[in-house]
Amino acid sequence: MENKKAEQLKKFTIDNEEQAGLTTNQGLRMAEDEFSLKAGLRGPTLMEDFHFREKMTHFDHERIPERVVHARGVGAHGIFQLYESLSEYTKADFLNDTSKTTPVFARISTVQGSRGSSDTVRDVRGFATKFYTDEGNFDLVGNNMPVFFIQDAIKFPDLVHALKPEPHNEIPQGASAHDTFWDFIGQNPESAHMILWLMSDRAIPRSLRMMEGFGVHTFRLINADGKAHFVKFHWKPLLGIHSQVWDEAQRAAGKNPDFHRQDLYEAIEKGDFPEWELGIQVIAEEDEFSFDFDILDPTKLWPEEEIPVKIVGKMTLNRNVNNFFAEREQVAFHPGHVVPGIDFSNDPLLQGRLFSYTDTQLSRLGGPNFHQIPINQPVCPFHNNQRDGMHQMTIHHGQTSYHRNGLNANQPEPVPVELGGYDHYQEKIDGRKIRGRSDSFLDFYSQAKLFYNSLAPFEQKHLIAACSFELGKCKSDLVKNNAVALFNHIDRQLAQEVADNIGAELPEENLEVKSDKKSPALSMANTVSKSD
Ligand code: HEM
Numbered sequence: 001m002e003n004k005k006a007e008q009l010k011k012f013t014i015d016n017e018e019q020a021g022l023t024t025n026q027g028l029r030m031a032e033d034e035f036s037l038k039a040g041l042r043g044p045t046l047m048e049d050f051h052f053r054e055k056m057t058h059f060d061h062e063r064i065p066e067r068v069v070h071a072r073g074v075g076a077h078g079i080f081q082l083y084e085s086l087s088e089y090t091k092a093d094f095l096n097d098t099s100k101t102t103p104v105f106a107r108i109s110t111v112q113g114s115r116g117s118s119d120t121v122r123d124v125r126g127f128a129t130k131f132y133t134d135e136g137n138f139d140l141v142g143n144n145m146p147v148f149f150i151q152d153a154i155k156f157p158d159l160v161h162a163l164k165p166e167p168h169n170e171i172p173q174g175a176s177a178h179d180t181f182w183d184f185i186g187q188n189p190e191s192a193h194m195i196l197w198l199m200s201d202r203a204i205p206r207s208l209r210m211m212e213g214f215g216v217h218t219f220r221l222i223n224a225d226g227k228a229h230f231v232k233f234h235w236k237p238l239l240g241i242h243s244q245v246w247d248e249a250q251r252a253a254g255k256n257p258d259f260h261r262q263d264l265y266e267a268i269e270k271g272d273f274p275e276w277e278l279g280i281q282v283i284a285e286e287d288e289f290s291f292d293f294d295i296l297d298p299t300k301l302w303p304e305e306e307i308p309v310k311i312v313g314k315m316t317l318n319r320n321v322n323n324f325f326a327e328r329e330q331v332a333f334h335p336g337h338v339v340p341g342i343d344f345s346n347d348p349l350l351q352g353r354l355f356s357y358t359d360t361q362l363s364r365l366g367g368p369n370f371h372q373i374p375i376n377q378p379v380c381p382f383h384n385n386q387r388d389g390m391h392q393m394t395i396h397h398g399q400t401s402y403h404r405n406g407l408n409a410n411q412p413e414p415v416p417v418e419l420g421g422y423d424h425y426q427e428k429i430d431g432r433k434i435r436g437r438s439d440s441f442l443d444f445y446s447q448a449k450l451f452y453n454s455l456a457p458f459e460q461k462h463l464i465a466a467c468s469f470e471l472g473k474c475k476s477d478l479v480k481n482n483a484v485a486l487f488n489h490i491d492r493q494l495a496q497e498v499a500d501n502i503g504a505e506l507p508e509e510n511l512e513v514k515s516d517k518k519s520p521a522l523s524m525a526n527t528v529s530k531s532d
Contacts, residue, residue: 004379005103005132012374024054065364066115070126073109074261075328076268078317080104089229090221092341094133103132108208112163113174118253119260121174122203127213128333132379139337140233146214146301149191151441153352177473186482192448193299199466204249206242208260209274217350218295220343222425232302234279234309273318279309294440298349300447331375332361343425367391383412448490468501480504
């Protein structure tokens with residue numbers, strides 16, 4: 001079967017075994033590669049040794065910055081096959097034509113630790129997929145949990161500063177068992193739902209082949225008649241969902257820090273290809289306000305018994321990368337990479353993400369031309385009037401590089417919507433410019449309670465043990481007490497047991513979260529915010 005992405009990558013691939021004769025980067029054949037040029041056999045190395053200088057300089061610059069989050073990841077190529085046309089909801093070609101097989105590249109990551117941290121840590125797993133469609137790249141940049149810690153992107157740098165190893169000693173690596181993390185959670189009650197997912201068994205997958213994926217945010221699907229629906233995306237693993245218990249995970253991390261990486265690689269090498277079905281939950285625009293939660297709030301899931309997940313296709317990861325750096329490290333995902341028929345919602349977390357990814361990749365991948373890196377190139381033609389810049393790899397021949405061009409009839413011109421040009425959904429917006437959040441985002445605990453109550457008794461036990469272990473590592477009593485106070489809003493027994501285990505204060509029923517200074521998050525939660 002033809003795979004356009006595989007064919008494209010082949011053109012950039014150099015097979016080590018087919019190369020003859022060592023040369024410099026200028027093509028000069030070198031007769032010697034073990035000894036530098038010296039003034040006498042026991043004398044100093046000479047500055048004019050261009051071979052030594054080139055070899056060493058290149059080595060000195062082999063590393064690029066790791067991702068600011070999701071630094072440790074593993075990925076593979078594959079295909080996506082649609083089961084049935086979704087033309088009722090979207091005009092996206094790859095979600096309409098069941099005869100098409102779309103090449104994909106998926107990268108699964110941990111969030112907190114550095115590139116060299118262990119796999120089987122308690123953490124969120126990123127699950128990013130690039131669909132190389134005939135209409136451009138569509139990236140589904142999700143996680144293995146359906147909700148998130150915060151409701152507004154402006155808090156993301158604070159969340160990550162609190163979550164990452166603490167700045168004075170870079171401890172702990174790959175874990176959330178420390179004061180700054182729990183301080184943030186205690187001060188930001190909107191994280192109540194997500195913290196339970198993170199403390200649950202879901203946070204330590206048995207294998208990356210056995211975890212779900214979620215787009216988290218509400219997106220929009222738009223059909224050929226211009227009708228829009230709200231949508232959430234899901235990946236359901238065909239091997240089912242399986243976790244490790246804490247003790248197993250710790251042993252695995254000690255014995256083999258590459259436990260998940262190796263498992264995925266070897267499964268694909270053996271032909272035991274991991275598969276996920278793509279699911280969508282759809283809400284009609286007219287039902288936007290029919291629920292007891294705000295469908296734009298990323299700390300809420302859409303209950304599957306109310307809004308069923310419709311299974312629409314399948315992704316199979318069937319090819320390992322040829323080169324870890326060129327493919328897994330240089331890949332650049334972006335939730336703003338959409339195709340005609342897919343658009344955004346006003347989820348304030350999603351809106352901020354639309355800025356952040358290209359911005360970080362400009363420094364991570366060195367300038368504005370990283371879309372030309374082979375793994376990032378679309379499989380359809382791409383051309384516009386952008387020019388030059390660091391690492392430009394294309395020779396744009398010709399006199400002109402601007403739109404509204406009288407000199408060159410072939411200069412790239414906008415494509416009309418009828419011929420496939422992207423058209424932003426014309427949502428009517430009428431509101432005041434204001435910092436704040438809608439009252440409809442202020443119920444922090446209902447879904448957290450639902451999640452806790454949905455767990456089997458042994459799963460609740462694991463969760464209590466996880467909270468006690470992680471929080472028990474904190475040094476500050478204030479931090480411990482605030483976190484227990486947060487749990488107290490979710491479940492009394494949960495709060496009681498964790499408090500007993502770690503020697504924290506158990507508040508009176510319904511006591512507000514305490515802080516030694518007034519938290520803007522709490523003051524927002526306790527006052528009526530203005531929304532239109
Ligand atoms: C990676 C920002 C929330 C999923 C990243 C990166 C940044 C970032 C800067 C590094 C990208 C790179 O270097 O290529 C943000 C911001 C967020 C946010 C500002 C909130 C305002 C989320 C959420 C999800 C998510 C809610 C899941 C739904 C991912 C994934 C990656 C990632 C999967 C790794 C992509 C890869 O494998 O290369 N994020 N993120 N992020 N983010 Fe987010």
